[in-house]
Amino acid sequence: MKHSPGPWTNDGGGRIRDAKGRKVASTKFGDGASSMKISIEEARANEELIAAAPSLLKELKRFLRQADRLGTCLGDANLPDAARAAIKSAGVRR
Numbered sequence: 001m002k003h004s005p006g007p008w009t010n011d012g013g014g015r016i017r018d019a020k021g022r023k024v025a026s027t028k029f030g031d032g033a034s035s036m037k038i039s040i041e042e043a044r045a046n047e048e049l050i051a052a053a054p055s056l057l058k059e060l061k062r063f064l065r066q067a068d069r070l071g072t073c074l075g076d077a078n079l080p081d082a083a084r085a086a087i088k089s090a091g092v093r094r
Contacts, residue, residue: 003024003053004018004020004022004024004054005019005020005054006019006054006055006057007019007051007055008025008052008053010047010048010050010051014026014027014043014047016051025050027047027050053090057087060083060086061087064080064083064084067079067080
């Protein structure tokens with residue numbers, strides 16, 4: 001399965017939109033839920049993190065390409081494996 005194309009943007013109203021302007025996610029804060037369990041600031045920070053997901057994935061994949069070329073000279077041999085596990089946990093195929 002492939003995710004909606006990035007970049008994603010936060011429209012400021014709790015809706016995250018893809019490069020085509022389609023809504024790909026929304027937060028309860030932005031959708032007007034009255035029983036928030038988190039602060040408005042935390043909700044907005046979550047919106048920004050969600051919106052950043054495609055660019056984070058792109059850079060993580062770029063890191064892995066470099067790590068594959070460099071081998072274990074990164075100083076932490078487990079780092080590439082952890083990065084691959086993070087990508088897999090997001091349901092993304094390399």
